[in-house]
Amino acid sequence: MSLDGLVRTAWLIPLYALVAWLGALIWSPGITRRTGPRPAGYLNALLTLVAFLHSVGALVAIWDQPAQVIRLPWLQVGDLVLELPLQASSLTLGACAVVTALNLVAQIYGFGYMEMDWGWARFFSLLGLFEGGMCALALCDSLFFSYVILEILTLGTYLLVGFWFNQSLVVTGARDAFLTKRIGDLLLLMGVIAIYPLTGSWEFEDLTAWAKSVQAGAISVDSTLITLAGLGLLAGPVGKCAQFPLHLWLDEAMEGPIPASILRNSVVVGTGAWVLIRLQPLYALSPTVLRVMLVIGALTAVGGAFVALAQIDAKRALSYLVSAYMGLIFVAVGTGHTQQAYQLLLTYAPAMALLVMALGMVIWNSITQDLRYLGGLWSRRPISGLCFLTGMAGMVALPPFGSFWVLTDLWQQLAQSGQVLWAAVVLVTNAVTALGLTRVFGLVW
Template structure:
């Protein structure tokens, strides 16, 4: 039975997809007598089925010897041909491997907890069919993304996830800020998607395949045979990494994640924990190609390093708690881009593995505060440790899971990244960047904790009872999973136990950077300190950081201004040149016709005379022109 579940693991995306399609019966009100709640319960049931199937398939891989050998050395593969013509085949090729099963288990498990959480969070909302259907659509897309072995269908699924982002951010579409956030998130991600499409189309003629494993073999042949890179291949790689940059909210395509915070918080939990890492998953699959170009690796390091530092600085000045955490997401994923740029595929895998659970836990604990205190403004919160200690412990557990703090799993992953930078060509620069980013992330997380649970109560927090058990239960379950994650990874051989999980070279500098960042932030924010706000002379700096370093204004003055100028020029040329030419020629034809009409007398003798004169003139011209030579006499 377990072997059969392993061999049919490719069915997992269809369970939530079926639930999303069935939600269409409730969304427009076709089924109205039951109300919206049965739709939410249906989606929850199908997500539970998907999680059970993924978990049992992963268990079969690890416990059944026959299934394990088959899946590890002869993984289950499947293929569906979408288009085949003129020698071109476009199909959905998939593989069921151990990383795929782990990813699907994490995705479906988090979706299950979030859908239980959402039932409590959206208790009084009537938009259940649209909201829960979009959540299931997201889950189906993410599971399909990790299953596919085709870079083309990876692009297609990323496009569908972009559409899903637009729909779910616009859940409360009667609010102007929500409409703006959904539109900006969609358009910003579309920029990266369009550049990615150009790279995907250009890749096929060069490599001859769109399959990731085929591309890996093609890259290995180039390396082993010492062949030079095809012409323009570096540009193709730069286009391919543009898509993951947009999905992972990396500079300069980072503003969409900030705008997407207008959606309901349960969708924010999924977006910031698993949806954003979809781009990182594709980037890791492209690692064999990226290693062929040092320039592309340098671009990844530059983009990731810049985003890691800049986003963490911006997070320190944010007042909205969801926006502060969104910039910390970009900062953490920037470290993952640095790992990929340095060729540390295993390190990037570990960073990707330890990230989703703590970020989801942080946001779920924050959601219980936002829903009961009717604000997400950090300056209006405080003093909740005596009233909401359980959610405070949950937040601290998630925060520790993202810092370089032993024995949590992120400590081992960050220490491996620090060791990777020490072996690079610029160890002091990149190592200092990792330590600085970890210090700033720790400071940002403790700042949020201090402004919510530290200090004195405010009018918004005088009364703050625990929320519905449907929100507390999945949060505490996830907290237990995060606490057990280090031992789980040690038991499966991901990290070593010496003497703490992942302890090794450069562990002390990483731990010191965590204590410095978290310690200073705790001193400033647990009991509000005067230095928590910059002096008046430096208030402009804080204002600049709070407005995302005026990035949006910069885009309006450069990119948007250029697009508007081109649009105005196009409108002018269309009205004056294109329409003017066609209108002018028509007017000239009409004027000529009017003048010719004046020569019409109606006398047949004049018409006959004109014909005779025309024939005589043509005959005279033919007689006057020299006769052509025969072809045989031509040289």
């Protein structure tokens, strides 16, 4: 297939993982006993590799080229016509490449971590569902269908967090994560429904054009109405990104398997941020919505970094940093720096994945995740230590890693535009994160 053909068939990228999701169920213990469940993992890894190669090939083909929109018919009832618009661009395909690459890494990691687990096929099937949903969300150019995909991912989170459902803490964590997200999802649905009569469309391109017309004075809209709709649309990303006050679900979600935590901490929480960035033109119509976004993001960023500094549980020390860095994305979007928000979202993911994998190896081999009972592991786990240091450098903006250029650019933009308070939030969050990760490294290695 030619490179242009890879772009035209970009809609296949989510389908590879969905085929693996369904195919993995064949190897469930209740269906196939002769081969065991292991082929389910290999099938998922193979199709994830195909999706990654497709994403990279399409990314190379469309680099510096205009975006292409692929429309798939969905439903027509009277005057209501629903089409699934998929946008293939360097940004969306780059996001697909990051998602598929990290999912492939998580699956290979899971081969060892889940080796003796009886739920092998179910676990890898759920990873396939996650990958398909996230790739579909990255390509989706419709707010309505983005909401539908986010709901599917919420269900996937519930099932993965509750994977070991014979343990009471796991069941409680899965339930609380699901119910907490439902609060944001319900308000998001209200915003999605409320915005349609105003704009006449759910496509992000149309929403952006409508917002520009409102700002130019060509269209008049009630300020209270747009504020309420904006707050509803903001509530969904607040829940998905584990922002204050809907942040505690991510802490409890650490009861799930570590290979699932690799995806959840690196890219799954970013699904809400992805929608947040794409809706920035609508948020900008209401100063109240922007202020709420900035306050939530700043409180979560600084507060999450400080709370992580005091954790004695290795997993929870990372989970609060996830919320903190998503908070920085809220600050970037609230101040209008969407390009830096996109870049931070994509550079943060590999760094966090490395941190989770490094600590996961320690937990797997030490049978504890209490930092007080670890120490002196550098001589025994040097590779894990090097991975942790690499992920740490990527998180705390050390050159030449990607986060350095992104966070430096964001801080400079904020400082030069006179937004000193938000520039200080970036600096404090980065400094406290560096201190917290150094503490974790010292206690473990």
